Amino acid sequence: MTAIPWYVLAEKNSEGFIDYFIVGEHFKRFFDSSWKGDKYGFPKTQPLGIVWLFLLGMALPWVQMIFVKLWKDRKNVVKNKWLVFLLGWLLWTPMFFTISKSLIHTYVLPVMPPIALIVFYYWDELKNKKAGVIISLVLPCLAALTLMLGLVNNNFEKYSNTDKYLIEDYWDSSEPLYYLGTKSYSSQFYSNGKVKSLSIEELKEKMKQQDPFQIIISDRTLRKQKELDIAPLSVEGTSMKNKIYSYH
Known part of the structure; x- marks a missing residue:
């Protein structure tokens, strides 16, 4: 079968x-x-070739050190099948994404193993290894600090792109929930599909009625729709780009 x-x-x-x-x-x-x-x-629209900057930043300073070492030792590198394999492994991912504008910094993670193996191969010949270790700890320490700051006073909720926290913390499920314009996937998911899209004209009509409701509106939409009067709405919660409003 x-x-x-x-x-x-x-x-x-x-x-x-x-x-x-x-x-x-x-x-x-x-x-x-x-x-x-x-x-x-x-x-995630990015400039062409920015993947190389992501690589240089996320693998600082080891990738810079091994590139210098490989260039100085280039005559021997081409004769060493192991180094040629590792170098091809390292370069393939950034080369692949060089022509793409839709990417994020984590796309360079597959090159970390070959970088580590090349560093190990040249370890005894590398200079300033102690400084390299110290510099390489800067980014992880900053990431850990950012994480801790994010956990304080629920900063993740305030500066998050998702509508999860707006819906979980401020939506009264007994009231209808709307989204001005095209609803986000996160608003659909965390409202269990109950959120509905509203146009500008439909919102204006809703605000003429007596029925209470809540609505998520992006700050970008409000900047574009300057003629929209949201005075009848009251802000209940705020995220990085959106706000949830109530109408009573």
């Missing part, structure tokens, strides 16, 4: 899976930074 491929089962149980996950996430995301199918946020 022939086994049914996993992606066929996924498509059967979640129609549109192949188009979204296989085609969208693996091809459209790479070639089109404005791809509209991104359900988990927004396309």
Whole structure:
């Protein structure tokens, strides 16, 4: 009996899976930074080639040290199959993403193992190793400090891109929840599909009625729609880019 491929089962149980996950996430995301199918946020539009800056920053200072060492030892490197393999492994990911505008800094993580192996290979020949270790600890320490600051006074909620905290902390589930414009995927997920999109005109009509409701509006939308009068609405909660309002 022939086994049914996993992606066929996924498509059967979640129609549109192949188009979204296989085609969208693996091809459209790479070639089109404005791809509209991104359900988990927004396309991360970046300048071409910025992946190299991500590499130099996240692997500081080891990647700089080994590049200098490899260049000085280039005549021997081409004769060493192990170093050629590691160098190809290291360069493949940044080269692959050089022509893509849709990426984030974590995309360079696959190159960390070859960097570590090359550092190990040249360890006895590297200079200023103690300084290298100290410098390499700066980024992790800053990340840990940022994490701790984020845990204080719920700063993650205030500076988060997701609508999770707005809905969990400020939405009264007994009242209808709306989203001005195209609703975000996170608002759909954390409201269990109860959030509904409203146009500007529909919101104006809602504010003429007596029925209470809550609505999420992005700060960007308000800046664009300066003629929209939201005086009847009161702010209940704030995130990095959105606010949740109540109408009573």
